[in-house]
Amino acid sequence: MSEVRRRSRSLRELIARGSALLTIAGLALGLGLAGVGLVRQQQLGEAGRARLEEQRIANDITRGVMRQLAAITAPDAARSERWRAEYEAAGRTVYEGLRGYLFRSLPAEERLRIERVKEEHLRMEVSASRVFLRDAQSGVEPLAADEALEHALSLVTQLEAFVRSRETELRTIVDAQSRALAQVAVGGVLVLLTLVLGQFVAVRSLVRRHVLAPLDALRRATERVGAGDLSQPVAPSGVAEFDAVGTSFNRMATALQEARTTLEARNTELSQALVRVRAAQDELVESEKLGALGRMTAGLAHEINNPLASVLGYGELLTTRLAELPVEIGGPLRDEFAEPIVREARRMRLLVRSLLQFSRRGETQLGPVSLPDALQIVSELRGFAFANAGLVLTIAPVPPVAVRAERQHLQSVLLNLVNNALDAMKGRAGGTLRVQVEATDEVVDVVFDDEGPGLSEPARIFEAFYTTKGVGEGTGLGLALVQRFMESFGGSITAENRTPHGARFRLRFVREPLTDAASVTIDTPSRATPLPLRAASPNDRILVVEDETHLQTLHRRLLARLGVTPVMVSSVSAARDALLAGVFRAVISDVKMPGESGFVLHAWVLANRPELATRFLFVTGQIGDEFEDRWLQEHGELVLQKPFEAREYLTRVARLLD
């Protein structure tokens, strides 16, 4: 570690090295002490051997001198060659002994002593030679012998002194060696103690530095990790084992950090997913709410549309009949009774259709829609209402742009906002709704600025069933539908209050290339236009399949204006029988009926009366069934929705007959 590293050392290696070092130190100490002891012992041995050798030499000298003395004191010494030879041999022994001292390492005083011994010996020999000479000349020479004896005694004394001195020196050496050995022993013990102490300190330092410190670092790192701090890795300790643990720990911390990062990312994703799920849940709840509403609406529509179709149809018939009467007779009746019936029936129809549209969440056909046309229709539809209420609807010049939308839904959006403004500004004479279009290459904004009281809760206005209108004036679905439609267009809607008062709605559409986008068309009842009539053609028989009798009556009365003969049946099976039994110009059929549905009949017609395939008209109230809705949407030219207006009904039927 760097490489560390400064190079990391294995704890095992450190311990091995430390043990080896201590062992080597111990061995070195032991060997040193043993060496010192051996040297001392060797010195002592050499000194002892030297002294023994010196003692031996001294003994030889003494023995030689004694033999020389014995030779010269023999009674026949002068005449005996034997004693002379003995004397000579002993003299050589003594001399050789003294020569033995010559090159030995002696202190000056010892050497002096030996030289004195030598002198005594040479004098003794000189005196002894006189003994032999005198004996040879004139007999025994007692004085010379005495001299020789004196020299011999002096020699022995000197020699003894020398030996004693050497013995004393030997003892001194022995004592010194003993002291030295004792000192070595004491020193060895002290050094051993020092070594043990040093070993203790070294081991303590080793453990503290190479074991405790890394462990403490690991502990602190563990605590940091436990506290959530993964940013500080364990620093290399220089001990391989702990570095390996530290590396693993750091890897673990890194992995934890990555896992935590991943977890946080996942958490964020989960939070976002949760938001989305909650949104989806809200949407689901909303959807469920709307689904329930749709189902309820479908049921209601089914139940309402048929009577409403009767009301509207009869109302229009009544209005037409009254219009055909003299004005003084039919006019008041029409204005006071028939027109309100038709108007309210139409309003009811609008409500039902709105409910059905709101509850329908099927796919819509998006495409370029001409915005100027759509706004023109709105203006035409609601301009009178604004003027009637003393209000002003101003649409600024609209550039020729197309937006991505579904035509009907777009019309609903625009009408909804205009109607809302109309309702908001009621009672405010001169209140103006200004509509202007702002187009860029990418988007097209349509801004509605009214001069009403403004929005009390801008954040809630797009909630379903939220309304500030009075009871019976609003469904609370209009703006929610608007928002849904805008979102389905890929656009958006925002709302805000204006200063000093009034509200602003901004619709943002995706801009589309301007093509021959179909214009928004809406049937507008005209009081001035009478219901279509057709010359009677009794042979033109039309088969009407309707299970409700009052609707059969309505069909009959309306078809009477076209001069055709309706044949009423209440079921699909009866219709098949009628078609098999007779000839018909067209078929008008309800969809939802007891038993088989109108689709079955249409299929049967396609198979058995193909000539009637293009003269088949479904008159049905939308009930929210997906299959039926999709079928009816795909075959729009075959469908007339209940409740229908009499003019529309007659126009469509007339188109079948033509």
Next chain:
Amino acid sequence: MAIADVRREQPDVRFDTVLVESNSNAATDAVAIATGFLARRGLVGVVGHVTSSASLATSQLYNEARVVQLSPTATSVLYTQAGTYSYRMVPPDDQQAHFLCEVLCQRFEPGSRVAVLYVNDDYGRGLRTLLRASLDSSPLDVVLDVPHAEDEKRPEAIADLVRAVVDARPDVLVFLGSSPSLATYLPGLRAARPTLPIIGSDAVSSWERTTAPRAVWQFVSYVDFVDMAATPALQAFSQRFQERTGRVATGPDVLTYDATRLLLQAVAEGAATGEAVRAFLASLGRERDAYAAVSGPLRFSPEGNPERTFVLRTVEAAR
């Protein structure tokens, strides 16, 4: 004289010398003197001692102190074994003994009677042993072989020895000892045997410094290491020596002179320790040229012995 010459010739050489003159040939006195020398710091060499006994007795002290001992006249064979710091200016006694034996055999008829008086010290005993070994294998007859003490002063002892020589009736007396010792015996000997040829060992070479009358020295020959008239240098030295001391220069004189100058030359060439001086002496005739001593070119064998020859000198009759 050597010191004075070096100071004059080489004034830049710094050295310190101690001169000790002792009339004693006793080894005990030499040991005392050597001990005094060795007590001085910076001692690198000693010229001395004169006799073999003194040189041998002190050699071990100098060797242990790593001080070069250059003896001018120690001839004992034992000195060869004294140690690596022991050098001498003369050859060992085995060569002198052989030389003496040859001289005796040349000068005296076979069967001639030879009396041997030897000083009973390392020098005398060693030389006597070697000489006896040579004479015993020669046609000469050793009729007397007795020791004497170096400093014998007792008349009866001197008389006993003279009488023993006279009684032995030798044709020649070989005296292995110093000239002062010989001087104590010569009067008695000349009284009994006025013309008895006496051949002395090298220690007799300083006979002129004895107090004995010159007449008694007639018929005395002795071994010497240097022929003082052999070379102009020796002649010049002899002249200067005599002018300076009033004495006739002998072999030991010139050898002592040469030994002193040789050690001072080692110091002059940078030898500051005994080891360096020893290395200097060992290098002569090898890494260095042989030293040009007055007595002749000088080099040493590994044992510290020089290559020299002997000459036999005879005391001239009194004029």
